[in-house]
Amino acid sequence: MKRNCNVAGVLCMLLVFVGAAEGAPKPDDAVHYRQGILMGLGWNIGPMGAMVQGKVPFDKERFAFLAARAAQLAPMVAEGFDVTTKDAKSEALPKLWNNLPDFQKRMRDLTSSSQKLASVAGEGDEAAIRRQFGVTVKMCKGCHDEYRAKHED
Amino acid sequence: MSHEKIYVWDIWIRCFHWLLVVLILVSWWTAREGGLLMKYHMFCGYSIGILVMFRLFWGFWGSQSAKFSEFVKGPKAVSRAIFDLKNRQPGHYLTHNPIGGWVVLMFLSLLIAQFATGLFANDDLFNEGPLYANVSKRVSDWLTAVHHANFNNLVALIVVHVLAILFYRTWKREDLTGAMLGGYKYLPTINAINSSHRFFRAFATLLLSIVIICVIVNF
Numbered sequence: 097m098k099r100n101c102n103v104a105g106v107l108c109m110l111l112v113f114v115g116a117a118e119g120a121p122k123p124d125d126a127v128h129y130r131q132g133i134l135m136g137l138g139w140n141i142g143p144m145g146a147m148v149q150g151k152v153p154f155d156k157e158r159f160a161f162l163a164a165r166a167a168q169l170a171p172m173v174a175e176g177f178d179v180t181t182k183d184a185k186s187e188a189l190p191k192l193w194n195n196l197p198d199f200q201k202r203m204r205d206l207t208s209s210s211q212k213l214a215s216v217a218g219e220g221d222e223a224a225i226r227r228q229f230g231v232t233v234k235m236c237k238g239c240h241d242e243y244r245a246k247h248e249d
Numbered sequence: 250m251s252h253e254k255i256y257v258w259d260i261w262i263r264c265f266h267w268l269l270v271v272l273i274l275v276s277w278w279t280a281r282e283g284g285l286l287m288k289y290h291m292f293c294g295y296s297i298g299i300l301v302m303f304r305l306f307w308g309f310w311g312s313q314s315a316k317f318s319e320f321v322k323g324p325k326a327v328s329r330a331i332f333d334l335k336n337r338q339p340g341h342y343l344t345h346n347p348i349g350g351w352v353v354l355m356f357l358s359l360l361i362a363q364f365a366t367g368l369f370a371n372d373d374l375f376n377e378g379p380l381y382a383n384v385s386k387r388v389s390d391w392l393t394a395v396h397h398a399n400f401n402n403l404v405a406l407i408v409v410h411v412l413a414i415l416f417y418r419t420w421k422r423e424d425l426t427g428a429m430l431g432g433y434k435y436l437p438t439i440n441a442i443n444s445s446h447r448f449f450r451a452f453a454t455l456l457l458s459i460v461i462i463c464v465i466v467n468f
Contacts, residue, residue, distance in 0.1 A: 138373065145375020149288060230285045233374050237283040240373060246394045 123184040130176020131186070133169055140166045141233065148229050159225065160217040166232075167207075167214035174203040192243040199243060206235040257343055257442060258432045259312040261451050265304050266429055269360075272297050273403070287376040291367075295462055298364045301357055302458035310450065313442050314343055320350035327351065334416075339423040343434070343442040352410060359403050366396040368466070379466045 121129075140162045146152045147159055182193050192199050209232045216228045272293045279290035308317040326347040333340060340346050345353055368380040370393040381389055417423040428434045 142375050148285065149375070226285070233284040234282075236374055237372070246397055 120180070123178075123181040126176050126178050126181045127184045127186045130173055133172045133176060137166055137169045137173070137236075140169070141236070144229060145233070148226050154222060156217070156220050156222070156225075160214070160220075163210070163214040163217035167210045170210040171207040173206070174200060177203075187245045189243050189245055195243075199239070202235065202239050202242075206232070206239075209235055252435045253438045254433045255343070255436050255442065256432055257314050257428055257434045259315065259446055260432070261303070261307060261311065261446075262315050263429060263432055265300055265307075269297065269300055272300070273407075277400075283372060283376075284374070287372060291376075291378070294364060294367045295466055297360060298462040298465070299455075299458045301360045301364065302461055303455055304357065306454045306458065307451075310454070312445060312447060316344075317350075317354075319343075320345040320347070321354065322347040322350060334421075337420060337422070339417075339421055341436050343436065349413075352406070352413075355406060356410075359399060359406060362399050363396065363403060366392045366399065369393075370396045380468060383468075 143152070144159055144162050144166075147154045177188070177192070177199065179193060179196070181188075182190075209228070213225070213228045213232045216224050276290055276293040276297070279286040279293065304315075307315045313319060330340070330347040344350075368378045369384050369389050370378045371381055371386070371389045372393075377389075384392070414425050417425050
């Protein structure tokens with residue numbers, strides 16, 4: 097009986113270790129994760145931008161659908177910018193890690209403005225949608241300008 | 250030596266210069282704001298393209314002071330003009346002086362590069378230059394980076410230009426800004442230049458420039 101308890105204890109400890117290992121993804125994976133989420137954001141923002149700019153006819157239903165997806169993706173981005181990815185190969189500038197509080201504030205702003213966009217899009221007032229879209233993409237640009245390397249090969 | 254008010258810069262050169270100033274400022278601001286304002290940034294870009302195209306043509310068949318053959322000079326004239334900088338008196342040029350002539354060519358080159366790279370640029374959001382579809386994302390990203398870097402070159406040259414104007418004003422007592430605004434320079438009467446407006450020729454050149462830029466943009 098006692099032996100069984102020991103075995104169970106060891107197993108429990110092992111499980112804890114495995115669990116800990118699962119909780120700490122490889123830095124490269126975190127980079128891929130955030131790049132994927134950002135790609136997904138861009139995927140949804142592109143057609144919204146085309147509608148707002150009048151390149152394609154404004155489809156309120158589709159816009160609301162895209163805005164809702166963007167609002168779900170936005171809060172997922174920050175998770176990929178874990179400090180463990182500091183030295184991983186990515187377009188994030190080193191200064192991002194020195195200004196982490198500012199970066200995280202920008203992430204929260206992106207989240208709130210994209211959620212507002214989703215709710216405004218649901219209401220269907222085109223002028224308000226345009227305005228809130230402008231506010232939201234400014235959040236994107238702000239971080240790109242500040243913390244993202246320019247593509248100089 | 251008596252001085253006379255001589256008409257040096259025709260209305261087209263003056264419009265070119267000051268419109269360029271306004272358009273560069275608006276381009277800079279709209280790019281900094283980004284997002285939905287990029288529409289106006291692109292509009293400024295096309296307008297600058299038309300202006301530069303016009304200036305190139307005007308450098309061949311425009312009024313005398315605007316011609317490249319008048320102000321693009323060899324190393325001898327340039328070194329003489331550099332040597333002359335130390336003298337505290339106006340240079341009496343009917344057009345750009347030999348140093349300024351090369352600066353004009355540098356400005357035009359930088360603007361052409363800026364216009365050309367902007368056509369293929371993207372902002373990673375939803376704005377794309379009109380020829381973006383013709384290149385891969387990778388190439389577009391690279392040209393966008395060149396577009397950004399070249400803007401810094403442009404700013405550097407603008408700073409040099411403004412400092413030079415201030416230098417001529419304070420050290421050589423030469424009012425180049427006034428000449429670019431009103432068109433007149435006060436020069437010894439021995440000088441003469443034919444700077445007529447040539448309205449018909451200017452309109453035809455402007456039209457040609459607009460057509461060429463429209464064709465490029467919609468290629």
